Amino acid sequence: MNQEELKKEIEKKKRLIADYVRIAPALGxxxxxQERQVNLMLDDLVKLLKQKK
Structure with missing residues (x-):
């Protein structure tokens, strides 16, 4: 994965986390x-950020 693709994936993951946090309460x-799902998504984000270095 090149740096540009990696950057797009990082932004995509950030949006996914933000969207989930916003709509999860409305979905009951x-x-x-919610905490478990956010933690999983944050783990994925950390892995992507480590690849960026």
Whole structure:
């Protein structure tokens, strides 16, 4: 994955996290499940950011 693709993937993951945090309560997802899902997405984001270096 080149740097430009990596940058796009990082931005995509950030948007996904923000969107999820915004809509999860409206969907009736429990706080515990919200936290679990956000943690998984953050783990993915960290992996992408480490590739960027």
């Amino acid at each position: 997802i429990s706080p515990e499940e």
